[in-house]
Amino acid sequence: MYVQKGGVKLSVVNEVGKEAVLAILGPGDFFGEGGMAGQPVRMGTATAITPTTVLVIEKNEMIRVLHTEHAFSDRFVSFMLSRNIRIEEDLVDQLFNSSEKRLARTLLLLARYGKDSQPQKILPRVSQEMLAEMIGTTRPRVNFFMNKFRKLGLIQYSQAGLQVHSSLLSVVLHE
Numbered sequence: 001m002y003v004q005k006g007g008v009k010l011s012v013v014n015e016v017g018k019e020a021v022l023a024i025l026g027p028g029d030f031f032g033e034g035g036m037a038g039q040p041v042r043m044g045t046a047t048a049i050t051p052t053t054v055l056v057i058e059k060n061e062m063i064r065v066l067h068t069e070h071a072f073s074d075r076f077v078s079f080m081l082s083r084n085i086r087i088e089e090d091l092v093d094q095l096f097n098s099s100e101k102r103l104a105r106t107l108l109l110l111a112r113y114g115k116d117s118q119p120q121k122i123l124p125r126v127s128q129e130m131l132a133e134m135i136g137t138t139r140p141r142v143n144f145f146m147n148k149f150r151k152l153g154l155i156q157y158s159q160a161g162l163q164v165h166s167s168l169l170s171v172v173l174h175e
Contacts (some may be wrong), residue, residue, distance in 0.1 A: 001032040006052025009130070012044040021134040023086075024049065024110055024126070030079055035059055049126070094136055102135040103145050104171035107155065111164040122161040 008025045022044060025031055031046055036059055048054075057065070066073045093102050110123050128142045135142070149155045154168040 001030065001046070002055040002057065003027055003029045003031070004053040004055055006048060006054075007050045008052060008054070009047045009049045010044050011047065011133075019133055021130055024134075026112060028079075030076065033080070036062060099135055099137040099141055100145050100148075101172055102137070103131060103142060104149070104154075104168050106131060106134050107149075107162075107164045108168055108172065113164075113166065113169070122158070122163050125161055 003025050005027050008029075008031065010022045010025065010031060011019050012022060013019045023031075034043065066076060093105060097105070107123070110126060128139045128146065131146075132139045132142045146155065149168065149171070150157065154165055154171065156163040156165070
């Protein structure tokens with residue numbers, strides 16, 4: 001599947017109902033590629049978090065296009081390699097960084113800082129609970145850091161949503 005516009009949350013739920021958010025995807029992102037690799041059972045759930053348009057590509061059609069459309073194939077492979085790098089970075093982040101740094105990095109990633117396109121000025125509505133699930137901490141800790149970031153002028157709340165300023169990078173880069 002290919003996200004044309006909007007946003008999609010990928011998550012998994014364990015046997016006792018605890019949810020873990022694996023990724024928030026936006027325009028230009030693929031998901032569901034496990035079926036092409038022979039994954040017999042879906043590991044998680046994809047949920048639209050904003051009004052979203054997704055292009056569903058059947059497995060046989062995707063395989064055909066990957067073999068015949070070299071520009072598309074290059075884009076897909078580039079996306080998959082980027083996602084693999086991101087997963088490795090997420091693991092290192094989880095193992096070695098504080099929850100404050102993980103939150104700052106997650107907010108910057110959600111705002112698409114570092115992507116080829118312009119960063120989003122305002123994030124789609126993402127709850128503190130979802131942020132806590134993404135970074136592996138509690139909602140009260142996320143609330144504490146969000147208030148700290150707001151007081152420091154690193155983020156700003158408005159009618160339209162949450163604005164993430166590039167100055168938030170200082171939290172991630174500070175040792």
